[in-house]
Amino acid sequence: MPMFDTKYLDKLEAYFASGDLEMDFEYADEEKRGRILDFLEKLMNLADQADVLATKLIFKDSLQEMFGEKTQQ
Numbered sequence: 001m002p003m004f005d006t007k008y009l010d011k012l013e014a015y016f017a018s019g020d021l022e023m024d025f026e027y028a029d030e031e032k033r034g035r036i037l038d039f040l041e042k043l044m045n046l047a048d049q050a051d052v053l054a055t056k057l058i059f060k061d062s063l064q065e066m067f068g069e070k071t072q073q
Contacts, residue, residue, distance in 0.1 A: 015021055025036050 021036070025033055028036065
């Protein structure tokens with residue numbers, strides 16, 4: 001799998017937006033419902049990690065300057 005598989009993310013986005021995930025969940029047995037919820041939980045955890053990482057990458061220089069100034073004073 002390519003490191004940045006945006007096609008998969010696009011498919012996932014369409015799946016969520018279409019309401020198909022909700023329908024799949026509604027008509028699923030308990031085992032499949034559990035797998036769907038586990039998948040969504042993992043996705044949310046990854047999104048939290050992505051948010052932290054993106055913030056770190058975007059503001060890395062700004063934070064270093066800010067903390068560097070504080071330690072010098």
